[in-house]
Amino acid sequence: MRIIIVGAGALGTMHAFEAVARGHEVVHLEREREARGASVRNFGLVWVSGRANGTELETALRARELWERIGKDVPGVGFRAIGSLTVCRTPAELAVAEHATAHGGERGFTLLDPERARAVNPALRGDFTAALHCATDAAVESRVALPALREHLLKSGRYTFLAGREVRDVKAGEVRDDHGDTHTGDHVVLTTGAWLGGLVRELAGELPVRRVRLQMMQTEALAEPLTTAVADGDSFRYYPGFDSPARDRMAAVQKQPEIAAAHKMQLLMVQRLDGGLTIGDTHEYDEPFAFDVVEEPYDHLAATAEAILGRPLPRVRRRWAGVYAQTLATGEIVHRQSIADGVLLVTGPGGRGMTCSPAIAETSAEALGW
Structure with a gap:
């Protein structure tokens, strides 16, 4: 498949990582030259200790397992099992x-x-x-982890990163950016972080x-x-x-x-x-x-x-x-919403974004049939 991912924070980058790992081609768009939101302004903690019993803890533990695996494959993320x-x-x-x-x-x-x-x-x-x-708690280097992951993905030959591209329109299998370029694929994943207005509101309405x-x-x-x-x-x-x-x-x-x-x-x-x-x-x-x-x-x-x-x-x-x-949904780790056929919005992990993003991306991949 060809996957279009919008947003290069932790969630977007992990969705790209998951798609490439499953053998797909990824086109990754980010409106900034580098991600500048919460994903690079946090502690870089993989924080299992405070997660609620049930789905949240299960997600964090699975993500902790994935982070350790990623750290071995991509040393530049700075994974440390420090507790x-x-x-x-x-x-x-x-x-x-x-x-x-x-x-x-x-x-x-x-x-x-x-x-x-x-x-x-x-x-x-x-x-x-x-x-x-x-x-079980651990840490990664939040300011450098995402560039390190992208550098690793580029070596696959199936990953394209386009920075400074703000998305103007999204349809089933199609994304148009502010450079006038249209990107087509089998699926589109929107991981726009705390950007909840503008096009996101037009596409998804008011979100919980x-x-x-x-x-x-x-x-x-x-x-x-x-x-x-x-x-x-x-x-x-x-x-x-x-x-x-x-x-x-x-x-x-x-x-x-x-x-x-x-x-x-x-x-x-x-x-x-x-x-x-x-x-x-x-x-x-x-x-x-x-x-x-x-x-x-x-x-x-x-x-x-x-x-x-x-x-x-x-x-x-x-x-x-x-x-x-x-x-704000009780018991939910993240807000997922189908925007159109093959178009998925994933946002709202709260303070769990860096902790849980590998497992969240894995769940999205399974839901989309990657």
Whole structure:
């Protein structure tokens, strides 16, 4: 088959990867010169630990398996099976971690005391009560993974990447771009990320998808390895995999600091291959979103990270905001919608895009009969 894919973020690139792996020809269009949306503005975490039981966890575990395979075939994506430590600093957080350990199933949870946690990640020299270790969590290099995958695909001889092409019209088996070129194929897959207006609205109408804005930052190199990804106890609040009576009690007895509650914050931290730390994040749901970033959330994140590390952070080099699309359908991993015969819209993975994209693409391929 000949597959036309619109959008070169994580979802689009993984759909291209899946199509080529199944022996098909792919024409891949991206309106920017390089993807600039949520796929390159995230942590690069393959985050299994917080996924809800059922389809979401199954999808994340399958994607984790696929990411490891992809990492062996395409070393440039920077796949590392680093696991994660979620640091507990209060009795309420510890209770959530204890429940998760007892009911974690395939996530690979182990509850560690501080000494054992530091044996896993010696960089954590701050004060904490315990740490929830998840062996299945992993990371890729979000800023370079997609170009590395495209370079790999080009070697197949069955992949064409056309950057700077905004799509103007889509019909069954046909896409017209703003250069006036028409691309034909057996199937069209639209993976347009948080771009939900314009042509997407004309084709699909109003979608059961919302946009979410976040703020993040990256430091200069830490002077030692951060051997796992790191989260704080506030992350228990935002991931459905930790839903439990213990979490309900934590929400009742342990209020977030005002700034953290206002920005719906958690600490996530992962080390890049150059030694720098990517740190975040906040959540904003009400549009219109601000065009600027605000400093108070960064101050809170830095203080939390420093308390866990037990020392000052390296100098912050970059700050940014990003916007991703999140399906509102209960129990759905992503929003899929048939636009026309052989035309499929795939959007709204939420904060699961980098984690789950290989498995989402695999499911799309099977649904389309690739």
